[in-house]
Amino acid sequence: MESVILKYPEFSCVPISYWHDDEIIEKLTTYMQDVDMWLFSGQIPYWYAKKWAGIAQPMFYVPSSGSSLYKTLLHIAYHQKISFNQVSFDTFHPSELERVFLESEITHEPLYLKHYEGEIHTDEVVRYHYELWKKGKTMAAVTCLKNAQYKLKSLGVPAFRVLPAQSAVVSTLALIRQTHETLHFKDSQIAVQMIEFDSFSSLTKDTYSTDEIYKIEIKMTEKLLEYAKKINGSLKSAGPGRYVIFTTRGLLQEMTKDFTVVPDLAVLQLTGNNAVTCGIGIGQTAYEAEINAGTALLHAKEYQKGSSMVVFDDNTIEGPLGQPEQITYGFASEKLQSLSEQTTLSVTTLSKLESILRKIRKMEINAHDLAQHMNIMPRSARRILTELESKGLAQVVAEENPHPRGRPRKIYRIML
Secondary structure: OHHHHOOOOOOOOOOOOOOOHHHHHHHHHHOHHHOOOEEEOOHHHHHHHHHHOOOOOOEEEOOOOOHHHHHHHHHHHHHOOOOHHHEEEEOOOHHHHHHHHHHOOOOOOOOEEEOOOOOOOHHHHHHHHHHHHHOOOOOEEEEOOHHHHHHHHHOOOOEEEOOOOHHHHHHHHHHHHHHHHHHHHHHOOEEEEEEEEOHHHHOOOOOOOHHHHHHHHHHHHHHHHHHHHHOOOEEEEOOOOEEEEEEEHHHHHHHOOOOOOOOOOHHHHHOOOOOEEEEEEEEOOHHHHHHHHHHHHHHHHHHOOOOEEEEOOOOEEEEOOOOOOOEEEEOOOHHHHHHHHHOOOOHHHHHHHHHHHHHHOOOEEEHHHHHHHHOOOHHHHHHHHHHHHHOOOEEEEEEEOOOOOOOOEEEEEEOO
16 A cells, blocks of 8 residues: 555655554554544454544545455465365455456355454454364455454464555545545635624623623624634624624634534633524635524524534534534425424424434434433423324334333334
8 A cells, every 4th residue: 555655746644553453543543633534454444443433534445355356366276276165255245255256257156254344353353264264164264454364374274365456545545635625625615603792691780881881892802803813714793792704614624623612712701601602604605604604693592592503505504513412404305394394393393303313323212312402391392202293203112211200201213
């Protein structure tokens, strides 16, 4: 992989090696700030990183197939004289290996294959090959993992590794370059931050006067100018207590840690905790971004005073920023529009519900959990669920009683 990458001067390569799966996350953390993209030599470290979810940069891995697999099979057949029905494989999808055997006119079918989705511990792969060899069912192992090959050889198992083919590395580099160009375009998109603050929140009964409010607004403006300078933005007043900052997506994305935390606004020091409500809009034009920022502000106010929401250029809404229960939902689809017409529920409510179910990765939920995710009262959540049930879009599938003296909670299966 390194030898191929060196042929492309636009890439700067930082090689990172590991011997044990437990080292993967530690290694990634060490180099987190030094890279723009991650390229893994195989899918095991890739899936470990994906499951960890601590990486914000795009990730890729080079598939172990193509010419390098044919080369390995040729070596086994021609030099080692081993029959393919006595060889164990790992990583490959069954259909992929069957296709390779068919194209190579190999009469045997691949009998022993350890296929896996997602992450798997290297020791499990080693154990699979070793047990087959130990029982005399196989004479060799074909693996895509460097560490597995090393361990198998130390156990006496003839092990052959399928290396990433040069063509596969080149194709992956092309995909990385294309992704970089797309991200660069996104970074330069226009972003508008619409900020609304409550001037009265920092007043006491003794200090209430128009002069005091005016002083607070002057201080607010000074702090916002400092903040706008940080993100290379331009600050505009949009009426009493409301300001608009024009900047670019990349700078704002960095400031909010990929739209997960509330922007570091110095004005928060001058006001109460819930005094500043914020809407962020992304768009291809300043007009589109400003419209989206206004929409985001309305959603933030609807959720809770002092919240921050984002509306992207694809009309998806994300937030509230800084909250553990942050969700992403979209504007009206034809399906949700139709369901809204069948019920008394708004498209936004249905969209949020759909997003929550996608986030928790199941279709069952009770009113208490729904209320927690939506930041609404439990009785409002019960009303949503009973409305869906009355229209045949939900059904009670179980009950749970978390508190012995409390009322049992109905669990609904949602069928949007």
